[in-house]
Amino acid sequence: MKFGDVPELFGYENYIIARPVLYNFLHSKVPKERIHMGVKITETSQNDNGVKIHCSNGAVCEGDILVGADGAYSIVRQNMYNQLKAEKKLSPTDAKPLPYSTECLVGQTRVLDLGDFPRLNQEDCQFRNIVGDNKPYSWMTFTMKDNTLCYVIVKYLDQEKSKHDGSFNNSEWGSKAAKAFCKEVQDFPIVSGSKKPLTLGDLIAWTDKDKISKVMLEEKVFETWYHGRIVLLGDGE
Template identity: 55%
Template sequence: MEINPAVTFKHDRSVMFAKRPKVLITGAGLGGLTLGMLLHKANIPFDIYERATEVKPLGSAMYFNCTTANFFKQCGIYDEFVALGKLVSSIQMCNEDRQVEFSIDFSDHEKQFGANGYIVPRPQLYELLRSQIPKERIHLGKKVLTMDQGGNGVLVRFSDGTEAEGDILVGADGAYSAVRQGLYAKLKKGKKLPASDALPLPFSTVCLVAQTRPLSAEEFPDLALEECQFRNTIGTEKMYAWATLTTSQNTICWGATLFLDEETSKENDAFRTSEWGQEAAQAMCEDVKDFPIISGHGKIFTLQDMIDRTPKELISKVMLEEKVFKTWYHCRTVLIGDACHKFNPQGGVGATNAMHDAIVLANLINGLPLHPIVEDIESAFSAYKNERFEWVNEAFESSKVHRTMIGQSMASKLTRFFTKHIPVWLFKRIQERACSYRPQVAFLPLIEDAGRVKPAPQPSLHVKAPVERKQETNPNTTTITTTATAVDEPVQSTTTVV
C-alpha cells in the first residue's frame, strides 16, 4: 500500500461494505494486551506486533484495586485475577532494624470503593491477559523500523522485511517507543512538535526487580500468612530503599531502588535503553546483598537470601524514567501507556494507567463510524486524550510523592513524617480521590458499582457503536462519535509498588 497524506476519503458509507477500522498495535505489554483483548470482544480487527522474539517472565509484582476491578469483572476474568493475587490491606514502612515504623492502611477499600486491592506477580497477570487473545493475533520478532500514515491508511515496516497495513496505529511499545520516535521525528520536521516532547526521558532512580522461586513457610515464615506482607524498608544512611512482597504463588517479589546523584546518574546512563534486561543486575546485587529484610518469626534475613533463591535470569536492572508527553496522537497514530506517560513505579500507577488508556481508547474506537476518515479518527483520539490527560497528570504527581517518600532528602523525611501523622479524616479524603476513577467498557455489560464512594464521571462510557440498521433504512444518515470532554477532578491510585 502506498501512503499518500494528501488522499482524503469522501465516500458514501451507505453503499459501502460495513467495514470497521483495522487496528495495528505495536507492543505486547500490559497496555497492548488489554487493548487487544477489548478489540477482540468488540469484533474489531486488530493485530499485535511485539519486537521481542519471546516473552520472558521478568519483573516483580503489581498492585491492582477497585480502579480496575469492574473492568476485570466485565471481561470475565476477575475470579482468575483474585486467584492469582494476594489480598493487601496495608503497606508497612520499615527501618534497617527490621522494625515497622508505620503502616498505610487499605482495609476498608471494599466497603468504600467496592473492591479490595491485590498484589499479583507481573508474569502471572501477563499470561492471564494473553490467554484472552487468539494466538494468531500476536506476532513476535516484529521490530518497527518505519511507519507512514495518511488519508488512505497506515503502513508499518518491520526489521524482518515484512509490512503491516491498517487504519489505526497504536503505539503501546514502552518508554522508548519506536512509534513515538517515528511520529515525533516527522512532527518535529514539520515544526509541529512541542519543544518539551523532543527532550530525552529524565530519570532519577534505577531499580533491581525480581521474584524468587516458590518457597516454603519454613524458609520464609510470612508466606503462611493469608494477606500479602508488603514491606518497604528505607535505608538509614544509604541512597537506597528496598521492598519485599509475599504472593499467593509462595514466592517473594523483591526489589531495591537506588536514588541517583550526579555521579551515579552518569554511571547508569549506559543502561537507559535497557528495558527489563540483565545488564549490571549482578553488580547491583553485590551492592544490596547485605540489606536487612523482615521474613517473620524472628529469622534474620537479608536480600542475599532472596538473591540466592531467585533464578539469575529473572533478576533485572531497569531504569525508572518519569515524564508525561504532551503529544499523544497525530493523524491515524495514537500512543498509550508508557509510550506517552512514564511513571516512577513507586506510585504503583503505571500498569493501571496503561489499562485505563486501553479502556477509554477501545470505547472510542468502537464508537467510530464505519469506514472512518482521518477527521473521525482524530476526533476520537482527541476525546481519548481529553478524558485521560488530567488523570494521568494526577497519577504522575502521586508517583513523584511516593518516590520522594522513600528517599533520603529532607523532603523525603518530611513526607514520611506527614504520612505517619496524617489525620484520619484527611487520609480518607485522599483515598476517596485516589479511588474514584473506576472506568468501565462501554460495549460490555456494565457492572453495578458497590462502593459507597461513587465513581467519577467517564465520558467515553457513553460512546456508542455505529448503528448499521439505521444506516440501511436511512442511507443519508451517518453515525458520528460525540467528542468527549475532560474529566473533572482528576485523581489516581496512590499505592506503592515495586
C-alpha cells in the same frame, strides 16, 4: 487512606501478579490469529488516506488509525515525533530524552520453605516497604501465592541522568552491574516473620540468576500523545 478502603474507593482489591502469569492469562483470552508473536514494527508512516506499518518480517499493513502501545521506548512514538519534528511542530519538552534519577534492582526468589520465611503462610500478600535510614535506598518485598517472594530495591541518585549524557556507560547495566548492586545492598534487613534475622542477601541467594535484573526507571510524561491518525497508549505516551 487505609489499605481496607481500597475496594470502596476503586471498586476492587489490589492484586500482585507475576508478569508471565498475566501475559499467559491475556493470551488465553484473545483469539490466536489476532496476535503476531516475535514481529516488530520497524517503521510507521501516515498521510491523509491512511496509516502504514512496516514489520521486521517484511509485512506491510495499512489501516485507518494506529494505536501505539509498544512501551516506554515506543517506535510508534519515535516515528510520530520524527514526523512532528520535520513539520517543526514538536514541543521542546517532548524533544528531550528520557531522564532517570533512580536505579532499581528487581528479583523473584525460587519457591521458599515456610520455615525460612513464615510470612509466606499468610493469606494476603505481605507487602513491606522499608526506607533507608540515612542511605539513598528504599526496598520492598512482597509475598506471592506460589510461595515465592518478589523484591524491588531502589537507589536514589544525586542527580538526574539520561542515556544521552556523556557519562552514560552501558557496562553499568549488564549482569556484572546487577551483581555489584546485589553486593551493595546484601546486608539490608528485611521482615520475614522468622526468628533468624534475614537480609536482602538471603533473598538474593534464593534467587536464580536469570530472575534478577538491574533496571533503569526512566520517567517522563510526554505532552503529545496523538498526531493525525496515530495515538499512543500506556507507557509510550
